[in-house]
Amino acid sequence: VQLVESGGGLVPPGGSLRLSCEASGFTLDQYVISWFRQAPGKEREGVSCGRRYYTDPVKGRFTFSRDFATNPAYLQMNNLKPEDTATYYCARRRSGSPDCGAGPNWQSSDYDYWGRGTPVTVSS
Secondary structure, eight states, X not given: OXXXXXXOEEEOTTXXXXXXXXXXXXXXXXXXXXXXXXXXXXXXXXXXXXXXXXXXXXXXXXXXXXXXXXXXXXXXXXSOOGGGOEEEEEEEEOTTSOOXXXXXXSOGGGEEEEOOOEEEEEOO
């Protein structure tokens, strides 16, 4: 099982990026995928859980989607702000964990596989 993120980079404030999460070794559409991020010197935080749940600072700006025909899961990030600067990770929600919204969305123990991350820098 492997998850590989891509799509990160340097973008000015107000810009957009689309991150991708490619899965191998399992069927992506049989699991919930979440996105996390970790800024320098800060703890990892959850960004999205499934399609519907987002941390408050990104609501209305970030959108999770997935293309069942071609595998990747995506995180579309619009109106990026300097405080969005972080390494972004996708993770597979463990089979048997509560559905997103039915309990803590981003508890580490509910995730069994993680990608290595893709860095995002928002700066002018």
